[in-house]
Amino acid sequence: MGIEVSLEGKEIVYKRPKALTDAVTHYCPGCGHGTAHRLIAEIVDELGIQGTTVGVAPVGCSVFAYNYFDLDMQQAAHGRACAVATALKRLMPDKYVFTYQGDGDLAGIGGNETLHACNRGENITIVFINNAIYGMTGGQMAPTTLIGQKTTTSPYGRTTNEGNPIRMCELITTLPGVRYVERVAVNTAPRVRKAKAALLKAFKNQQENKGTSFIEIVSNCPSNWKMTPLASNKWIDDAMIPYFPLGVFKDQ
Amino acid sequence: MAKGLGAVVVDIPRCKGCSLCVAACPTKTLALSRNINQKGFNYAEMAEDTCTGCGICSTMCPDAVLTVYRAKKPKAE
Numbered sequence: 580m581g582i583e584v585s586l587e588g589k590e591i592v593y594k595r596p597k598a599l600t601d602a603v604t605h606y607c608p609g610c611g612h613g614t615a616h617r618l619i620a621e622i623v624d625e626l627g628i629q630g631t632t633v634g635v636a637p638v639g640c641s642v643f644a645y646n647y648f649d650l651d652m653q654q655a656a657h658g659r660a661c662a663v664a665t666a667l668k669r670l671m672p673d674k675y676v677f678t679y680q681g682d683g684d685l686a687g688i689g690g691n692e693t694l695h696a697c698n699r700g701e702n703i704t705i706v707f708i709n710n711a712i713y714g715m716t717g718g719q720m721a722p723t724t725l726i727g728q729k730t731t732t733s734p735y736g737r738t739t740n741e742g743n744p745i746r747m748c749e750l751i752t753t754l755p756g757v758r759y760v761e762r763v764a765v766n767t768a769p770r771v772r773k774a775k776a777a778l779l780k781a782f783k784n785q786q787e788n789k790g791t792s793f794i795e796i797v798s799n800c801p802s803n804w805k806m807t808p809l810a811s812n813k814w815i816d817d818a819m820i821p822y823f824p825l826g827v828f829k830d831q
Numbered sequence: 832m833a834k835g836l837g838a839v840v841v842d843i844p845r846c847k848g849c850s851l852c853v854a855a856c857p858t859k860t861l862a863l864s865r866n867i868n869q870k871g872f873n874y875a876e877m878a879e880d881t882c883t884g885c886g887i888c889s890t891m892c893p894d895a896v897l898t899v900y901r902a903k904k905p906k907a908e
Contacts, residue, residue, distance in 0.1 A: 581876030582878065582879070584835070584880060586838055586840070588902055588903055589900035589901060590901060590902075591898060591899070591900055592837075592901045593886045593889040593897070593899040595896075603894070604893075606893065606894075607847075608872065608893075609850075610893055614891070614892075614893045617892075620895075767855075767891075768887045768891055771891065801849075807850075808849040809850060809854050812851070
């Protein structure tokens with residue numbers, strides 16, 4: 580049994596952000612999606628933009644993001660979140676518009692929309708959750724699946740016959756419309772803090788009309804990687820980060 | 832170690848027992864309970880009164896179930 584501790588004389592230093600609803604997420608225990616949701620909600624709280632933020636939910640595990648964010652949300656067809664966000668931002672330039680997409684949505688089905696939205700330099704924030712697998716549909720191979728990684732559609736491990744994993748940050752960086760590209764991770768506490776700083780900058784860029792901000796969050800998928808949450812976080816260090824190096828790729 | 836500096840309150844029905852907070856806690860204050868919540872997860876709880884209110888657990892928690900308290904600093908005289 581746990582111990583009872585008096586709260587007298589103590590002040591709250593952290594509590595659940597207001598921009599999250601009371602709904603319990605459907606994410607598996609230890610999933611990085613929850614952490615990414617929380618960071619976005621904390622930033623919305625800190626900037627005080629809960630009433631002026633519009634999010635675009637993708638298709639994938641985070642398809643129910645509109646149930647979890649206490650914000651105006653729009654659901655886009657599979658992969659088309661950046662196109663929908665383009666329309667939202669052009670029609671309502673005073674709103675903060677962000678998309679929240681997984682790797683299957685952004686790099687697979689929505690690769691075209693993403694590249695062109697970035698090439699046009701739309702003044703939106705793109706949050707890209709890279710967990711190297713299709714989570715919702717049962718762990719199929721995604722464009723970002725690592726070579727040798729076993730998934731339900733590559734049971735002997737991915738080979739280069741199916742192509743190499745796409746490094747989206749490096750690809751996006753070459754486009755002139757993009758102003759800010761950073762890859763972060765959420766598997767350790769210092770990295771979560773860095774991820775928050777990157778997201779904060781990406782949202783602030785919208786105030787200054789600086790162009791597209793692209794944040795890739797390397798995340799875990801304990802269920803489909805068939806690991807415990809702790810082992811999956813370690814696997815990010817061992818396998819993901821050597822192929823997907825963290826850092827700022829572009830900041831103009 | 833000084834006791835009673837901080838405290839963590841866990842929203843028990845919401846906790847999924849992923850144990851990321853337990854692994855991240857630098858003072859080994861948190862542990863998974865032997866009891867289970869409504870969803871059948873062994874939820875996180877304070878096992879020792881060694882919390883310093885650093886907030887690393889809440890940084891790692893994917894479900895934002897932790898509220899962190901820290902002792903108020905005495906006013907400078």
